[in-house]
Amino acid sequence: MTWIPEPARVLRVHQETADTFTLHFDVKTGGCRFTPGQFNMVYLFGVGEVPISISGDPSEPEALVHTIRAVGTVTTAMKSVKRGSTLGIRGPYGNGWPIEEALGKDIIVVAGGLGIAPLRSLVYLLLNRRSDFGAVTILVGARSPADIVYRAEIERWRRRADATILVTVDHAGRDWTGEVGVVTALLDRVPIQADRTIAMTCGPEVMMRFTTRALVARGVPSERIFLALERNMKCALRFCGHCQYRETFVCKDGPVLRLDRIEQLLWQREI
Amino acid sequence: MMEDLERLLREHDFLKGLSPEHTRLLVSCAKNVRFASGDFLLREGAAANTFFLIRVGHVALEVGVPARGVVQMETVGPGDVLGLSWLIPPYRSHLDARAVEPVVALAFDGTCLRGKMAADHELGFWLALRLFEKAHARLERVRLQRIDVYGAP
Numbered sequence: 001m002t003w004i005p006e007p008a009r010v011l012r013v014h015q016e017t018a019d020t021f022t023l024h025f026d027v028k029t030g031g032c033r034f035t036p037g038q039f040n041m042v043y044l045f046g047v048g049e050v051p052i053s054i055s056g057d058p059s060e061p062e063a064l065v066h067t068i069r070a071v072g073t074v075t076t077a078m079k080s081v082k083r084g085s086t087l088g089i090r091g092p093y094g095n096g097w098p099i100e101e102a103l104g105k106d107i108i109v110v111a112g113g114l115g116i117a118p119l120r121s122l123v124y125l126l127l128n129r130r131s132d133f134g135a136v137t138i139l140v141g142a143r144s145p146a147d148i149v150y151r152a153e154i155e156r157w158r159r160r161a162d163a164t165i166l167v168t169v170d171h172a173g174r175d176w177t178g179e180v181g182v183v184t185a186l187l188d189r190v191p192i193q194a195d196r197t198i199a200m201t202c203g204p205e206v207m208m209r210f211t212t213r214a215l216v217a218r219g220v221p222s223e224r225i226f227l228a229l230e231r232n233m234k235c236a237l238r239f240c241g242h243c244q245y246r247e248t249f250v251c252k253d254g255p256v257l258r259l260d261r262i263e264q265l266l267w268q269r270e271i
Numbered sequence: 272m273m274e275d276l277e278r279l280l281r282e283h284d285f286l287k288g289l290s291p292e293h294t295r296l297l298v299s300c301a302k303n304v305r306f307a308s309g310d311f312l313l314r315e316g317a318a319a320n321t322f323f324l325i326r327v328g329h330v331a332l333e334v335g336v337p338a339r340g341v342v343q344m345e346t347v348g349p350g351d352v353l354g355l356s357w358l359i360p361p362y363r364s365h366l367d368a369r370a371v372e373p374v375v376a377l378a379f380d381g382t383c384l385r386g387k388m389a390a391d392h393e394l395g396f397w398l399a400l401r402l403f404e405k406a407h408a409r410l411e412r413v414r415l416q417r418i419d420v421y422g423a424p
Contacts (some may be wrong), residue, residue: 113421143421171418172343177371180331181345182415188408189348204420210411 003237005043005088008064010081016149020114022055022067023081025089031061032089035096036121037228041236043064044081044090048074051233051251053118054092058125064089067117067149094255097122097200098226105198106134107212108190108220110211112141112203113185116149118228118255119202127163136163137190140267141183141203144169145176164190183207184214194219200256202228209266211260222260229255229262276301277375283324285401286315293394300383306370312353313368319356320381325349330373333367345412346371352405356383 012024012179022235032040034054043049050072056065071074081087107126111119126136138157142148144231148167160167168179179186184204197220208227215225219266231243231250240250246265248254280286286294304323306312312323312330323330326328329348333341344366347353353376356364362381388395 141421143419147421168346170419170421174331174333174341174343176343179329179346179348180343182412184415185345185412186348206418207415207420210415 003090005041005090007048007086008057008089010083010085010087013081013083016067016151017147019071020067020069020149021079022054022065023078023087025064025066025087025132027062027064027089028094032064032092033061034058034092034121035099036125037096037118038094039093039118039233039236039255040064040066040089040091041093041233042068042078043090044078045086047077049088049184049234050074051093051236053121053228053255055117055120056124057128058121059128067114067116067120091236093251095253097228097256098198099125101133101224102198102200104134105224106193106196107136108187108192108197108199108215109136109138109185110141110199110201110203110215111139112201112207112211113143113147114149115201115203115207115228116140116154117202119200120150120153122200123157125195127157130162134196135193138163138165139183139186139190140165140167141186141207142167142169144171145178166190184208184210187211187214187218192220194221198224198226200226200228205229205266212263212266216259220264223258225259226256227262228261229257231255276303276377279303279326283326283377285324285352285405289397293391293397294370295390296387296394297298297379297384300379300387301377304376304378306374306376307386308370308372310370310374311367312370312374312376313366315363315364315367317363317364319354319362321354322357322379322381322384323353324377325351325353326375328372330374331369331371333369335367341367345409345416352402353385355406358385358402358419 008025011026014022039051039053041049042052052066055067070079172180199215231249233251234240234242236251238249245248329346332344
């Protein structure tokens with residue numbers, strides 16, 4: 001982990017959807033070792049720095065991958081980044097998904113929208129080390145078929161016989177032959193052995209509220225439900241307080257947090 | 272044959288927990304039906320006198336929107352129920368329901384089912400409560416859909 005941005009050259013830019021793109025970076029010797037769920041501060045020189053989850057394969061630390069949605073000043077400016085551009089990277093920061101705790105358990109991953117980005121590195125790990133886990137279920141929700149991030153890759157995952165991968169969209173025309181409906185509806189489609197299940201979810205906060213409620217209703221205890229929160233992070237070092245979620249600093253204590261430790265806050269407005 | 276149908280009823284998620292006596296009462300209202308991909312199970316505005324329990328395949332709930340074409344609202348699949356309008360006057364469907372792949376379902380005659388529910392209030396209460404749970408869950412899903420959570424923050 002570094003406190004100073006390291007220059008990193010962009011090797012490839014891939015447009016995922018109309019407003020979302022993936023940057024593949026060339027990182028120096030040793031690569032960027034990370035735990036799935038961790039993030040880097042990505043600096044567009046002269047514009048600003050933003051926290052972005054690491055979306056690559058943790059077994060390939062030499063290939064640093066970030067998927068970015070153009071929504072604010074910095075991320076919109078990042079749309080102009082091209083192959084050969086240099087950005088600053090510092091990190092990785094945060095705690096990541098609870099891999100050790102998940103060993104031997106059934107895993108349910110619920111991703112909503114760009115929430116698939118911090119979960120993709122976890123999915124790589126689950127599929128690469130398939131025998132280390134029980135049943136693996138991955139549920140993906142998006143606004144429409146055109147908004148599915150990593151669509152081709154998800155299709156490849158779906159061909160695997162050793163994992164259940166379901167995709168749904170909130171709205172679709174007749175040309176879409178998959179599921180239509182909110183991602184929580186997919187939870188009704190899959191068997192859950194609550195006593196041996198660990199669930200991990202990421203997406204818009206309201207989607208995670210509905211998802212955690214549905215998981216608890218299916219019997220999954222809140223101490224085995226983990227969610228990745230998104231907050232306005234500046235220092236990423238637990239100093240500035242921008243990301244503070246009452247006593248929790250999302251940059252350092254999170255971004256992955258256990259439901260039972262924050263569920264009272266989830267229902268409060270303006271936190 | 273009737274025993275087979277009774278077993279299919281017992282095995283469907285929606286009827287799990289219903290007493291054997293009440294399950295047997297429902298058999299006379301039910302039949303096993305199949306639809307090819309593209310077939311319509313319900314048509315918007317048409318008389319609604321069938322209640323479906325989906326066993327195999329997926330069905331799209333659709334509505335035609337002027338200038339936008341057909342919009343899929345939701346898909347339902349194995350274990351789900353399809354059709355609530357058979358219970359509520361004037362018994363007209365509010366949506367199209369189209370099989371998006373081969374579908375196998377249990378189809379209940381709405382008039383027969385309403386008669387059984389009226390004649391046996393214990394059965395009627397049980398079914399009404401289960402249908403309310405399904406309607407409540409769908410309302411929750413529609414709320415989340417309506418919020419458009421993946422839109423611009």
